[in-house]
Amino acid sequence: MKSAKFILISLLCIFGCFRALPCTPESQSGKGFLFSVYNHNSIADDSVRIKNIAFWHNYVKGKVSDNSIENAIYDLETYSADNKVTHDTSLIQFLKKEKDTDAVHYLELLKQTSAISNSYNSWDYPSKAQQAIYRKVWASILIDASKRITSSKRLSSRYWLMAVRAAFYSKNASRCKQIYAKYAKRFRNSYIKDLAEGYLAYYWLHNGQREKAREFYAHVGDLRSLRWCFKDNINMKGIKALYAECPSSVAFPYLIQDFVNSRDFSCNQYADDDSMHNNQIIEFCKFANKVLKEGKVKNPALWQSAAAFLTFINGHADDALNGINKAAMMKGTPRVMDNIRVLRFAIMSSAFTRQSGFNDYAVNEFTWLAEKIKSEPTYVDYSNKYSCRNHYSDAYERIVKAYLVPQLMKNGDFATAAAVMSMDNEFINGTFNNMEHQKKVSEDYQEGIIDDYSNGSFEMLDTASIDDVRAYAKLLMNPDKAHSLARYAAYKAYNNPDFLNELIGTKYLRIEYFSKAIHYLSKVSLSYINSMNITPYLHRNIEIVHGFEFLYLNKNERDKSVLYTTLSSNPKLEFAKTILATFKAAITEKDTTKKANLFYKLGEYYIQASLSGSCWAYLHYSWSSQSLDVPSYGQDSYLDNAKKMFENSMLIDKSDYNSIRCLMALASIENIPWDETFDDGNCYKFARFQFLEIARYFICLNNYRNSPAFSDLRVGKCDNIRFYMESIGQQ
């Protein structure tokens, strides 16, 4: 009677209607900075090199390779097959063949300047006499190039630049300035003019015209040189000092961006224990107010938006929104105004998603942001093979992950949140990088890492309730019925019925709704099952129980295989069918031995499909520390149920054989030694743990040690029980 009641309760638990567990969103925070009034990545700008190569490419009508052009104009060393230094002469040979004496002459002069410039770091250090010769060479280049400025038909601007340079290196400042001034207007529309002006900027910087030099470097985008012009003006102290020197300095976007982003970083990382952080923000905001009142700056929107954003990261969204709206009405450069729009979107997404019109606003902003991403130069993010990134893609990700998704989740709109998250993932890793989803999956599979099962969108779905995931699937199936943001995101999200059915089916498996699991898993194509990250692990044999190896005579029976062959059926689906059929058989079976055997089998199935079993891939998508730290929905009940099944079996068939194997199984479920010594974290100090729960089973087993079934079942081969027997002095 007792056993019948126990079985009934167990079965009710198993087949009972569990309410879905509350989901625990694990949305990743975007990592990029939001405040960007200049493109920091353009510091490694090589546009001059590209323009130079393009010029010569056009000059020779593409008849010399760009590589040879680059080698020639930058006098780069090349290496022969026997590793000897050579010089690529293709360009000059071609020009000689074309009888272009002007260009040949120019390249020869260019080569001379390179040789002189590089000589101080070559093995052949120039002697005093050589140095004197070099000075003469510069002087002769100066004369030669100066003459050809007017006579050369196609290279006049280049001869001009060479003359300016020669004057500079001849330490003839007045001549340098004179030549520059004479022709600057003539070549004003050429990038060569900027290069020539760079030599003058050196004089400006050293003669006290610091702002003039800064303006020049900012204008040409030479951020490295610009940096040197204000390297001592950083942080609040530096900002104040520069304002005192030049209130409308071109350096402010760089200084302010640096300051704001350092506060932003500090806020993200150490907000709780950084009291100085607030003081610095307050100090900046006060100073920005003073600056704006004085009205001396040309770019007030920069100061106002920086103050508003700092107010936002300090936790005052309402004030920040007012501030940023005010900034939007002020005068600012186009980049500053774009930045204000990004900041406003972030602020709105973080706290104002319930405002009427937000969804339409968000769609509009996402559309704009997507275009900005495409127009901004990208840099390669080496941490992610698909991610070439830029500031706007960083901003897009941060708005989604740090503000909008958490806010939508807070509003209870999981479907939209998941769609936005997936849209972000598809856009950043896919569309933006011209990578089709399927192509990416197949490339991923070759490398054994599939983004579909490791990105933020997946984590969100994997940890969500079934109801939420079903609502999300419904949105993807019928986006037109949803509100504008949900609809916009749904159309851009990863929408693969196989992916969603597999996910929902697996979720039902986890909570043991086997019939529903079968319903969803049946819809998944076999080709999809064969393309998943877990496919190699799905080959494992559920009948050979991990942790019970001592029971098997033949070691080959142990099955921990990872196979890269094609599956002919879906093991998850087969498992759901098998466990359901075994349950039905166990309930209806009249013969106690057979009934006990069926419950014992069910216990084994539960162990196998749990995270501790070799068939963990039935319920999980990875077996890693991460998957243990981030609880997947419903993952913990399988081991408990295994225990119940063995206990049921033991109650039904109390024979020595069944009791011994059930006790062994119960003791082995956790797959840990019953008595172990652990490092308790202090060096050389160990703590001893005895798992009394396991020892309890061993005490019972000890009562059977004289039974023939004890040796028949090879129990003595189990290290765990052997150590226990030794510890109590019996073997």
Next chain:
Amino acid sequence: MQKPLFCLTFSLVFLFSFSLCTLLISCTKSEGVPDPAPSVYYWRTTLNFDSAEINFLKAHKIGKIYLRYFDVALNDKGNPVPVGTIKFSDTIPAGIKVIPVVYIEPNCISNPNDMATKIVKRVKAMSEANGINTDELQIDCDWTISSQKNYFAMLTAMRRLFTNSSLRRLSATIRLHQLSMAVPPVDYGVLMCYNTGNLKNEKCENSILSPNVVKTFLKPLHSYKLPLCAAYPAFSWHLLFHNGEFQAILRGVDMSNHSLYKMISPGKFLVISSHSIPSPDPDSFGLMLNAGEEIKVDEVSASLILNVKAMLEEARPSIGGQVIIYNLNSNDLAKYKSYEISKIYSH
């Protein structure tokens, strides 16, 4: 009858003289360095003295400047090339002897003869071009057992090249761990008593100079078969750590700014507010110091130097014949009082 006595006397005198000479030669071989004088290393890439440095040279009667001319390192094609060649923007004050120093990475000496030729030729060219009269060359190399053969071969080849040249003397730096290895074929060595610890290890007590570390290397010092002098550090560095992991050596950080740094223990500071500092990296506007990171300040007091100096001179008195301070930099040297520097130089 007198002849044998004479012969015997002569023989005894000869033997005595020979023994004395041998003894003197052997003593010289392992004793003090030639032409000792208070000295400094100059390790910057531009030769440019400020007034404090000129005053230092005068006040302490500096007789020699060991001037780093250039380094030799592998380029991206794997070929050894000169890098960081010093730019001569100033002249050496009259009366001070210059000893060119070349730092070479051990993996650059795959062809010892070729490397010796290139270095000697370049050093001569640099000296001539910049009006420096010198008769000595010093090589600085962190050689080990695996690179010893090539390194020694290069030094031997260099000495051969000195024939018919103004260069007459070859010296080498000796790291503490090299004391227990073979003696390089040079005229004398400079024992480098700095960088004794691992600067990347936050737990290292003082990565610049630690008497306890020096002590562990002193056993072979007494019998080291090469004239030696010692170089002592007069510098400090600020080391940035993030979660115990070394990040960078910082320059120009003002640790007295209490709004940015908080002292958590002697020589250790916590960054309490994220901020940027000027970065040596040209790709960066500034090096970001993040709140929560730690800055370890390793510096060497005069008493610490004197402590190590006493230890070395006890083990080998002649090592104090010449002291070299590393390195001539007014910012670092300003931390020492004049009498402390004099004590360090005193023998």
